[in-house]
Amino acid sequence: MSAVATNLWTIPLFVIIPIITAILLNLLYNKSRTIKVIAIASSIVLFVLALISPYGFQWFTGQPGVTPGGTYTFDASIFSYRLSLEYYFGGLQQILITIMSLLLVFVVFLSASSLRKNIGPYIALIFLLFMSSAIIIMVNDFYHLWIGVEMGSLLLAGVVAASGESISQKAALKYTFFSALSGAGMAIALAMILGVTGYSNITNAIQYIMSDNLSSLSGVLYIAFGFFVLSWIYAGGLAPIHPLKSDVYGSAFPHATVMLQTQSKLMIVAMGLIILRLFGTLPFAREVMLSVSVLTMIMGVTMALIQTDLRWTLAYLVVAHSGLVTLGISLGTVQGITGGLFQAVNDIVYMSVLLICCEAVMYFGKGTSIKTVGGIAKRAPWLALAVVIGAFAASGVPPFNGFQSEIILIQASLSSGLPEVAAIVLMVSVTTFIALFKPIYNIFLKPDNSPIAMEGDAGAGIATMAMVQPTSPVPKSIYLFLAILIAIIIVLGVYPQLALGFVQDTAIKVVYFPWVP
Amino acid sequence: MGSIESLYDKIKNFTAQFFGGKGFSSTMTGYTTAELQASVFLLVLASLFRIFSVPLGIILVIAAIAGVIVFAPLIVTLERENESDLNRVLFWVVIYFAIIIAVTMWGR
Amino acid sequence: MEMKELRGSRGVLAAVALLIIFIGVTVAFVQLNGNVARGISPEYNRLAHLQQPNSLSAWVYDWRGFDTLIETGVIYVGAVVSVLVIGRGLVRMKQVEGEEPVPQTSLDLKIGSVNAILKYFIFPLVILLAAYGILIVTGAATSGGGGFQCGVVVASAYLIGAVFFGKKNPLNFRRKFLIAIGSFGWALYALLGLPGYLVTGYWQYNVGTDLWSSIAGFPAQIPSILHTIFGDPYRLALVLKGGTFYSTAGIVPLINIGEAFNVIGAICLIFLVFIYGWSDTEEAKA
Structure with missing residues (x-):
């Protein structure tokens, strides 16, 4: 549980998995059974990820921080100006994202079983809602x-x-x-x-x-x-x-x-x-x-x-x-x-x-x-x-x-x-x-x-x-x-x-x- | 004869204005509770101004008591101001925002 | 919507409030004048030529590439939501009887009134515009412009075609096709981060350019196969004042292509559905 990891592996997945799931569901459109399986599997994966994730940073695109001396560093604990986009995953993020992904499982299941007609785009939007909330909190x-x-x-x-x-x-x-x-x-x-x-x-x-x-x-x-x-x-x-x-x-x-x-x-x-x-x-x-x-x-x-x-x-x-x-x-x-x-x-x-x-x-x-x-x-x-x-x-x-x-x-x-x-x-x-x-x-x-x-x-x-x-x-x-x-x-x-x-x-x-x- | 009937009408009209529109028994309890709640909230809010100055708090509490008595069914006003009409919401947003800016920029 | 809410004393109050806001914002802008701090941007400019001549593209798609991925998502979501409001993917609850959504009919677009001679001028314009869009995206690493510009240009070509030729548009996109390329574009952009993620743990690390693996503390070395796939096709020789630099934009040109597909799919779909409406039965037939 190193607090200074700048390439924490779980952080991008909280964004990319919902994106890919949403794209798939939007394409599937009216194939309710397939949509249900993919959506529930993906939301369970997100829940497990949130539960087991260690804490740390993700410096997207791998651009380092610039120290006042002009050198580059990949260590988040060193004072530096960050060239890249930065996310942080800590205790607050863990508890909120875990609960949100648990609710996502429930909501996906409920909507897939209680709605009729073409549920693909709707559930896709729910996944993206999860993604946007995860982004904002991290x-x-x-x-x-x-x-x-x-x-x-x-x-x-x-x-x-x-x-x-x-x-x-x-x-x-x-x-x-x-x-x-x-x-x-x-x-x-x-x-x-x-x-x-x-x-x-x-x-x-x-x-x-x-x-x-x-x-x-x-x-x-x-x-x-x-x-x-x-x-x-x-x-x-x-x-x-x-x-x-x-x-x-x-x-x-x-x-x-x-x-x-x-x-x-x-x-x-x-x-x-x-x-x-x-x-x-x-x-x-x-x-x-x-x-x-x-x-x-x-x-x-x-x-x-x-x-x-x-x-x-x-x-x-x-x-x-x-x-x-x-x-x-x-x-x-x-x-x-x-x-x-x-x-x-x-x-x-x-x-x-x-x-x-x-x-x-x-x-x-x-x-x-x-x-x-x-x-x-x-x-x-x-x-x-x-x-x-x-x-x-x-x-x-x-x-x-x-x-x-x-x-x-x-x-x-x-x-x-x-x-x-x-x-x-x-x-x-x-x-x-x-x-x-x-x-x-x-x-x-x-x-x-x-x-x-x-x-x-x-x-x-x-x-x-x-x-x-x-x-x-x-x-x-x-x-x-x-x-x-x-x-x-x-x-x-x-x-x-x-x-x-x-x-x-x-x-x-x-x-x-x-x-x- | 007529006077008693008109008195009855007056009382009926007075009570009717407490329940704007959707009058039936279980609404009534809600409206009366909300009316009491709103007046108490108003008093507590007025007393909160003591953190800026105690006399201001006292004056505001007295004003709030007077206001509660004069503008009796508060909940009707409150309900009207809580409509989701865009212009109304926009009005309140502008007022809030102006207060925020005025207080932070020139408040000291 | 009536404006009676803002008449009378309320209107005066609102006007005073707006005046206060105006004064506050003006004071802030006057204070800001001449006091703008530069921050990290000189560093970006110093590094840009190591990657590609178009430094804007390097900013947008490499250093802040993940940011742009989500911005691109806004366009994609905009298309999904607009089309949903028109009728694609409206849902009803099984247990609850409610009003059925009203199907949107197509716009009354009469192309018969368009002068026939105009069509002969518009036809090459549409083709040229589409070609110009493709030119923009393929040269994104070396010239100004990129995926979004390409998408907008192609979409405008499509709209001109739709206005003058109706359903016989030279760019005859179908709804399913547009949804598919929009999704493909965003998915391509999102998944181009995967190689860098798998090797280094940083999502969307530009494995083709590979600026940082020589710096101390970088977690991994980039295998040469990734250089070959993502770097070599876009290798450039930059002759600058300071000498000749060999650089490559890496995955940025590919990202631009993904972005272009996404924007074409999203914006053309919005046009198409706003003009012709959405009907599930028609879509099933096609």
Whole structure:
């Protein structure tokens, strides 16, 4: 486990395997069986790679670093200006990419088995979504970060629009419209940083900013910070872009939303850490990020309360919980960042549980609105258990994982002297519980009194009254996926050190050695 | 006779404005909870300004209490401002961005 | 979409906000004026002639070649997504009844109104443009230009042909063909990194040029067979002020060709589908 390897073998594979898979799937187009086999095999390979990979750097194209003395070096631990594009794979990257690839396996399986018509391009886009998220979390280069974000928003539009419904195509179009604004904004920010420092490598740029007196150029840095925050807001769907992002989450297929919310968490983590590393010393930088996070949480959770459809409740809750992640990052202390990163990991897992349950509810054929569907718990009791556990985890009930990260966030905000923020975090957890239990009660627990169910009972008479529960259309594979994810939820809830070990290192580096990726 | 009926109408209209459009029983609980939540959030947010100066925080909390009472169904406004209409989102983005730039550049 | 959101006091507020943003950005640009730092770019320029005369190509496809691979991907994804919105690969959930996607019909493109004499002028133009595109990509290592330019030129030739000749386009590409060459192009670009990866562990190390294997700390020696395959076909003698240099662009010309295929496939496909729409049944017949 040499930390200075500059040709780590696994890093290119996280990008190249999804690319080649996506090209193949796009070509195969409507051969569902072959597509399923290739896609699942490839996603399992990615999962195994993420699990076993050592840590290190990849200097793409093998261009060395130039030392101040003018010699060349291939050692990442030596101070040098990097000619090549640089990726880093460490603890944070490992845990996030591992979880994302596990979810990729599930999402690919679900979409290949629940969708009809020509699934090739759609699954190809999901693989590329994985690729763009992996790029964003590993990259240590401004330009490449920008390309990753641009590609991510384009892929998101494709995945959402693929259902062909007018609501999802509208949501995709609106969100992509804003990518023009924030993509261009990020390009301006990068141009300014590049103009001030001359380096597109983030490490080199930070070293330059820290070593040189840039007080005469502070305005440039402020504007760069503003534009960077704008694109951060866009990528994560934070306030005030959250209505567009929750539209996107709500109108995509729930299994696609699993991938989309993972992508957005990875983006806010990666970009948030970069903003903190670059601009953390600017006055008001953290306050700006903190205010965005607090508003996102408040708006998201309040809007979630008034939704009447499980899909849309979840869409707003995903947005609100992104605010929890960014809150930890924007506190800027080791404890806060650790809590934020841990919250990102937990959030991805428990939101996936809830979204997969939502997908399962759709299999009953009546949608996910609390007005139309009811009595699912009677037909699928295990599903009801899973959704309740997911809701507990999301609202921070011990012994599930949400509790562990939220308590770190509360402690971090208290020790930063912000008890109000701690109170808001608490209120967000409680409100999450209320917002989730309204649809859960109506969909799962309340007896099904829709006209069709009543008619069926009356028409069939006494014979059906004695009949055992009607069969559930939920495939066994969904229960398997839910069981795996719930196992992760409980393990992380009981033994949080397992995940904290991965993320603590990054938090310490961001605070004390911001130039180290 | 007429006065009682019109009083009834008035009360009915007053309560109806809490529930914009989609009025049925399980929505109502959501809207009332959200209304309470929104007012509490507003108060907490106002008190957060004490980190800049304590008197400012006190004034803002009092203003927030007055605001909550005067603009009673907050949730209706909040819901309207959270629409995904492009122009509305664009408006808020511009406002946010201007605040960010103003605070960072000239805030000290 | 109405603009009533931005009228009245909101409009004034938005205008003030835009003014603040404008002032902030202007201040930043004024400060930046004359203070631009050079960074690593002089080093790139110092090294460029060791590889090929077209130093822009060396920047874009070699030193930052992986970056360009993903940028190329943006074009590919753009094509896939645009065509998906039109109808290729829309998906429905098996269990859920929903509205069926509306099939896109073709544009009402009447080529009958085009003057017949014009067609005689346009025909050689299309052929010449396509040939010019191929010229650009084959000379990418020595002259300005490269794969993307070739792709755009050929795609414009295709579009001119489509406008004047309709379905009897001299460049009569089919949908499946365009999808195939686009995919081939991106896959070629992506997989050209494999030889360098297998030998050195650095993805997309330019095994043909092999600038760095003599530096201390480089993990491997490049076998001569790779020099022969990827280096020799593009060997150049550069007569410069400082003397005559022998160099080769290595895998960069091949990458350019992959890029050209990708761009031709992607952009022509967008044109084709936007003009003629997408229909799965028609595609099955073809």
